[in-house]
Amino acid sequence: MACGKRIYRHLFGPVPSRRLGISLGIDLVPHKTCSYNCIYCECGRTTDLTAERREYVPTAEIIEELDDYLSESPKLDFITFSGSGEPTLHSGIGEITRFIKGNYPAYRVALLTNGSLFFDKSVRDEVMDLDVIIPSLDSATEKGFMKIDRPCSSLKVEDIISGLVELRKEFKGEFWLEIFVVPGLNDTKEELSALSESVHRIVPERVQLNTLDRPGVVDWIRAATHEEMEAFAAGLEYEGVEITGRPSSRSGVESFSGDAVECIMQTISRRPGTVEDLSSVLGMHPNEVNKYIQLLMEEGRIREKREGRGIFFVSADP
């Protein structure tokens, strides 16, 4: 890798996260192994659509990488199970969490999840030691769920909502629910009313509304406007709804690597590339590349171009 860091196969970052501060990511499954194929996914199409839980990558290998990284006492706000797939598909998530909590108890551990597997009690049991769980729920109707999240055929939205209700009752840490707002799909009267009812059943501490930052898998969806986000928030009729915003300057965050930004700029100026291209050329995790791409887009240094193979990023310099 051109950016001077030891290469870990399963850890990425730390990256400046809009909700979790300086966050070290742990990716538990191969790229785009997920129980959903969301139309808005920034990581591209799901290539392994599955609800099967197993040890996708060796648990011992992840623990060894974590031990190596954490033994240097890095400054982190969170260690986060995230990545470009669904972390709870990995059957070792409980063991890995117990390792961190047993050996490095000062670190807080979070989980970003699509929430699809918590109807299974054994999955809920494995996440009890976490500090923060952020599951998503984009629709509470089977029709909206199929359109937005395009799940594995065995998953039913009512089971998923019941799983989230149970998890919320059993889990002692912080529980924030994320809803991705897709104008025209989940902001209709019927959708909002079903979502509102489910949110009142789940009772999360916070509901965080998000919308498209960058092009998704399909080109016919757009970001919700601020007014649409406000109307959505009001339509939920629930205390504690937040519209998540971009941090004003990610480059001011301690974990932000100027080297990584320049590596990406140099690569793009030689040859436009997709997130996957940049990830493989630079040896950086796709999520890490995504964070820097976001900053460069906000700064107007690069622009995107949709082509047959996906979304390419090109230098905005003439």
Ligand code: SF4
């Ligand atoms: S659940 Fe997450 S990783 Fe899976 S397709 Fe949806 S946005 Fe992408």
